[in-house]
Amino acid sequence: MAKDVARRTEVETLRAADADRHQIAEQLKSALDEGRLSLAEYDERVRDAYAARTYADLLVLVADLPKPGLNAAEVNARRAAEVRRQARKLPMALMVLWTIWGSVAALNLAVWFVLLVTVEADIYPWPVWLLVPGAALAATTVGVQAIRGQQRR
Template identity: 75%
Template sequence: MPKDVVPRPDAETLRAADADRHQIADRIKAALDEGRLSLSEYDDRVRQAYAARTYAELLVLVADLPKPGLSAAEVTARREAEARRAARKMPLALMVLWTVWGSLMAVNLMVWFLVSVTVAGDVYPWPIWLLVPGAALGAATVGVQVIRGQQRRR
């Protein structure tokens, strides 16, 4: 590679091909057919699409348009579903704590079971004491989710 050529890290600075321009023009045409663009907007955007040199210049022309065939209600429903999914997702720290607690509980239950099977007589069920930190962790999880829900409603 010559020394004066600098590699470009982002794909948007790459030059677009005729097929790319045609694909963007088709998306703009679909938006016109769906009534999202006026005829003059369509004209301007198609002219700019065929004059574009890079992907960045092409992508800007369709950035405000949904995929062809999607209605505004479908776009809104998808965004709301994504927001609900993100709100339900537990923070990473809580997931790690639940994993640690579950692992400790499983190991303790297995050891207690093996001891109680191999020893004659009753064995004190010490794994029950792990329910205390489990309950605290459950309360913390519920509290975090409630706080996140209240912040989302504001």
């Protein structure tokens, strides 16, 4: 994280080229056309864009603007989708527990199946006992997700 911040501030201190200034001016023009900026704001920001020396000077001019072509409904929909995606994501501890349980269950089933095929006697189906911790883990997962859902409201 600190490395990303250091790299970002390092990039922001680099000098901007004319092409960079022109690109920001085009983005400001799109914002003006969409009605996000008044004519006075547009004039001021374009003047500042062409006077900018570093990337930091340029980025501050468009920091409060969405990407061209996006409207408020699309921005809100993307944010809501990201929140829903994060809500569905299991906590890391549960992911680890499900991985361990799945690995143990797969290994037990494989051993049981090999014994079933190779031994002529009846083999007790011990892997069925793995359903008990599996059910407990499933109940815990449902409970955790329900609690997380209540906390978001």
